[in-house]
Amino acid sequence: MCAMLQSAGIPAVTADLNLVTLDWAISQALGGVKIQVPEADVEEAMQLIAAYHAGDLTCGKDDDADRCGACGSEDLGVVVPNSQKALALGVFVLLGAPIYTSTQRVCNTCGAVETES
Numbered sequence: 001m002c003a004m005l006q007s008a009g010i011p012a013v014t015a016d017l018n019l020v021t022l023d024w025a026i027s028q029a030l031g032g033v034k035i036q037v038p039e040a041d042v043e044e045a046m047q048l049i050a051a052y053h054a055g056d057l058t059c060g061k062d063d064d065a066d067r068c069g070a071c072g073s074e075d076l077g078v079v080v081p082n083s084q085k086a087l088a089l090g091v092f093v094l095l096g097a098p099i100y101t102s103t104q105r106v107c108n109t110c111g112a113v114e115t116e117s
Contacts, residue, residue: 001049002035008048010041073109080104
C-alpha cells in the first residue's frame with residue numbers, strides 16, 4: 001500500500017513496521033503497521049486506497065512481458081533447471097545458506113526457453 005502511494009507521488013512512510021516485525025505479539029497494542037502521509041495529501045491517498053480496494057486500479061506492467069518472445073503465446077511455464085536445483089541443494093547442505101537460482105520461462109505452445117534474470 002505504501003509503495004502504491006509513493007508511486008503516485010505521495011510521500012508515504014510506514015510507522016511501527018520494525019516493532020511489529022520484531023515482536024508480532026504487540027501488534028494489537030500498537031494498532032498494527034500504519035501508513036503516514038502529509039496532511040495535504042490525505043484526501044488523494046484515501047481516494048487511491050478506496051480505488052485499490054474497489055479493484056479499480058490496474059498494474060502498470062508491460063502486457064508483452066507475459067508473452068513468448070518467439071510465438072507471442074501467453075501459455076508460459078516457469079522452471080528451475082535441474083543443475084541449478086542441485087547446486088542450490090549442495091550449497092545449502094554444505095554451508096547452511098540458500099543461494100539465488102535463475103529460472104527459465106518455457107512456452108507450452110512452441111517450446112521456446114527464455115532465461116529470466
